Amino acid sequence: xSANRRQAIERDPRWAxxxxxxPAADGQFVYAVKTxxxxxxxxxxxxxxxxxxxxxxxxxxxxxxAGYRPSRRSSEVARHAELVATACRHIExxxxxxxxxxxxxxxxxxxxxxxxxxxxxxxxxxxxxALAHRGRQVRDRLxxxxxxxxxxxxxxxxxxxRFYEHADRLLGMKPSxxxxxxxxxxxxxxxxxxxxxxxxxxxxxRGVCAILLGDDPEAxxxxxxxxxxxxxxxxxxxxxxxxxAQVVGFIEAxxxxxxxxxxxxxxxxxxxxxxxxxxxxxxxxxSYAEIAERIGSPKAVRAVARACATxxxxxxxxxxxxxxxDGALSGYRxxxxxxxxxxxxxxxx
Numbered sequence: 403x404s405a406n407r408r409q410a411i412e413r414d415p416r417w418a419x420x421x422x423x424x425p426a427a428d429g430q431f432v433y434a435v436k437t438x439x440x441x442x443x444x445x446x447x448x449x450x451x452x453x454x455x456x457x458x459x460x461x462x463x464x465x466x467x468a469g470y471r472p473s474r475r476s477s478e479v480a481r482h483a484e485l486v487a488t489a490c491r492h493i494e495x496x497x498x499x500x501x502x503x504x505x506x507x508x509x510x511x512x513x514x515x516x517x518x519x520x521x522x523x524x525x526x527x528x529x530x531x532a533l534a535h536r537g538r539q540v541r542d543r544l545x546x547x548x549x550x551x552x553x554x555x556x557x558x559x560x561x562x563x564r565f566y567e568h569a570d571r572l573l574g575m576k577p578s579x580x581x582x583x584x585x586x587x588x589x590x591x592x593x594x595x596x597x598x599x600x601x602x603x604x605x606x607x608r609g610v611c612a613i614l615l616g617d618d619p620e621a622x623x624x625x626x627x628x629x630x631x632x633x634x635x636x637x638x639x640x641x642x643x644x645x646x647a648q649v650v651g652f653i654e655a656x657x658x659x660x661x662x663x664x665x666x667x668x669x670x671x672x673x674x675x676x677x678x679x680x681x682x683x684x685x686x687x688x689s690y691a692e693i694a695e696r697i698g699s700p701k702a703v704r705a706v707a708r709a710c711a712t713x714x715x716x717x718x719x720x721x722x723x724x725x726x727x728d729g730a731l732s733g734y735r736x737x738x739x740x741x742x743x744x745x746x747x748x749x750x751x
Contacts, residue, residue: 499532592638609663
């Protein structure tokens with residue numbers, strides 16, 4: 403009976419996540435150990451139990467209903483998550499960003515320890531989180547405010563100069579253009595075909611701002627319009643179509659390489675993730691956990707996955723090279739089949 407149970411657990415894909423200590427599986431299930439009476443998330447660094455002693459549950463509540471208690475490590479992770487969530491609410495509700503010392507005091511931790519815990523959970527420092535939050539507020543207020551100054555002061559920037567210091571990174575364009583939904587911003591684009599289906603390439607004055615893949619060319623154009631609702635979209639001429647040909651050539655033969663100026667628009671955390679992706683060489687892959695480690699936020703695996711999912715510049719920002727910790731393919735904005743095809747073309751024979 404024990405041997406049968408062991409084999410059943412070893413065949414369960416959740417056991418592979420436990421063996422890999424895959425942070426991407428956290429939140430999907432927990433595993434409990436009969437001999438210790440505790441349950442853990444898949445990424446737990448605890449000593450791996452014997453498979454025959456393991457039970458899987460969909461949630462901590464189910465494990466506790468079955469008589470298990472959280473492991474000490476799990477309790478610490480949950481406590482840190484709660485402390486950080488409280489700090490985030492404080493940052494978001496404060497008129498001005500609270501100091502690191504004040505946030506740490508409220509959490510009952512030293513500033514150094516709090517800073518490390520906050521970054522591990524969110525992927526950002528408290529200062530970066532506050533800036534990103536105010537950036538979101540500016541983006542929400544700009545289209546409706548009577549003036550740019552009103553929007554930025556309402557969002558908590560205490561001077562024009564402080565805001566304009568970060569405006570380009572926060573908005574991706576001048577505040578006046580963002581306020582008008584991208585009006586007066588010219589974006590050239592062209593749609594073509596490649597072996598993976600339809601492809602759209604778009605370029606602003608700063609560089610390539612979108613490479614989209616799909617089955618329906620019209621859907622790709624709608625996606626671009628949603629990104630830049632009031633920008634002036636201009637169909638590319640013959641010269642611009644050479645850029646599309648360059649991207650298609652890279653898709654068909656990755657050895658050609660692709661070195662394009664990019665117009666990358668995202669939060670500070672997203673940009674750190676996307677830069678790390680650009681450093682993965684063709685023919686190689688990295689896990690979400692490895693990317694989190696490389697950007698100095700080892701526990702922000704889910705945030706890394708979200709940043710990959712929001713990438714609008716396929717292949718040039720190679721989110722297709724990010725896989726699960728066990729090497730298996732996970733989701734891809736443009737379909738797992740395209741991800742598989744791209745990786746196969748990059749793999750040396």
